[in-house]
Amino acid sequence: MISNLGKFFIDVFFHIKGVINLFFANIYWIFIGPFKGKPPKIEHIFYQMVFVGLRSILIVFFITVFTGIVLAMQTAYQLEKMGAVIYVAALVAVSLCRELSPVLTSLVVAGRVGSSIAAEIGTMKVSEQIEALETMAINPVRFLVIPRFLALFFMLPCLTILGNLAGIFGGFLVGVGSLNINPDLYLQTTFKYLKLKDIFTGLTKSFVFALIIALIGCYEGLNTRGGAEGVGRATTRAVVISFILIIFADCIITAIFYFSKM
C-alpha cells in the first residue's frame, strides 16, 4: 500500500519533471533557437493558428452566448426579488470577463485542440515518425511542439475576447428581449461596471491556460507508448489532466487576484 503510494508519487514527480523540461525546451527553441539559425517555421505556426483559432470560433461562440443567456436569466431570477434587474448587465459582463469566458473557452479548446494535439503527436510517436524526424536531425520539439505552443498562446486569448463579447451579447439578448431593459441602459450599465482590469485578469488566465493545454497535449503525445491503445490513453490523459490543471490554476490565479485586490 505504502509502496504503491510511493510509486505513484515518484511517477507524478517524473511527469512533472518531464513537463517542465518540455517547457524549457520550448523557451530554448523560441528565444535562443532563432539566433542559432533555426527559427520556427512561420507557415507551420500559421497553419496551427488556423486550426486552433479560426476553427474553434463557432464552438466558442455558441458556448459563451448560451452561457451569457443562462447567466442573465439565473441572476434575473434572484435580482427581480430585490427590484435590481438592471444589475444583470453588470453581473453578466464582469463574471464572464473575469471568470467564465476564459475558463469555458479554454476547457472547450482543451477538449478540441489538446486532444487532437495528443492524438496526432502520439500517432506520430507510435508509427516511428518522431524517430524519423530525430534521425533526420530535425528536433521534434522545434518541428512539432513550437508551432502548436505558439498558436495556442496567441489564439486562446483571442478566443477569450471573442467569448467575452459573445457572452455579453447573450446577456444583452435576455436583458432587452425578456427583462425589458432599455438597450442603451443595458450597455451603459455593462461598461460602467466592467473595468479594464477585469478583462486583463481574464486574459492573464487564458495565457496560463494556453500554456497548460499546449504543454500537456504535447507531453502526452511525445510520451505515447503502445500502439493504438496508447494513443487513446494519451488523448484521454491529455484532456483529463489539462481540465484538472486548468481549474486548479484558475483557483490559484483567482486567489492571487482577489487577495492582491486586483
Add this chain to the structure above:
Amino acid sequence: MAQKNCNDKIAISLRNVSKYFGDKKTIDNISFDVHCGETFVIMGCSGSGKSTLLRIMTGIIKPEEGEVIINGKDIVRCSHQELDEIRKNFGMLFQYSALLDSLTVEENVALPLKEHTKLAPDIIKIIVKMKLSLVGLRGYENYYPSQISGGMRKRVGLARAIALDPDIVFYDEPTSGLDPVVGGVIDKLIKDLSEKLLITSVVVTHDMMSVFEISDRIAMVHKGQLIAIGTPEQIKNSTNPYVQQFINGRPDGPIDFFKEDIGLKEILGL
C-alpha cells in the same frame, strides 16, 4: 561478391557496446567495424536485439557501456548538436517507412533538404524529382502517404533517406511485409545505391533471400550477442549450429522458441 576499392576505411565502429532494458541485457558486449562503401547486414531472430543495435548506431538509443564511433566521433557521449551534425551524413529507411502523414510525397522527400540546406525551392523541387525517379516514383509527388501502397511508401522512404546524399544509409527490415517482386526491387535499389553512389549500407533483416543477395559482410546476432561475422560464403559454410539453423530456417535446433516457457508442464499438470 566483388571486393570494392574502399581502402578499408572504417565508417562505423562499435566497441564493447552493452545495453540494458531494466535488468535484461538486450545488447551484450558487441564490437564490430563497418567499412566504407560496403553493405553490412545484421541478421537474427525477432527480439534478438538487432533493431536495438541499429537504433544505437543512429543515436536514438544510448547504450550504457561501450562506444559507437562514426566519422571519428563517439556518438554516445557527444553533445546534441554534434550528434545532429553527424546525423546529417546519414539516412535511414524505417520498417514501416515512417513518412509524415500530413505531408505529400514531395514534401516528405524535400523535408531534410528544406531543414538542412539553404537551397532555393525550385532547386529542391528538381532534387526531389531526381530522387523520386531514382526509386521509380516520378509522378507521385502530390499523393499523400495514405494514398499509396506499402511498397511505394518504402521507396518514398528510401528517396527521403538519400535526399541529402548521405555517406551511410541504415535500413530497418527493408523487405519485410512486401511482396517478393517489390522486395526484389528494394534489394536492387540498395545494391545500386551502394555500388553507384558508394554509400555505406547497414541493413537489418531476417529475409534470407535478400541477405545473400545484397551483402558484402554479414553479422548474426542472437540474444544480444554477436555469434558470427564474415562474408556470405563464410556464413554459408559456418559450422555454428545457430547460424545453420537460422539460414536454413529449420524449426528445431539450438535456437529454441519454447525454452522460455518453463513451468508450462507444471501448469498443464504433466
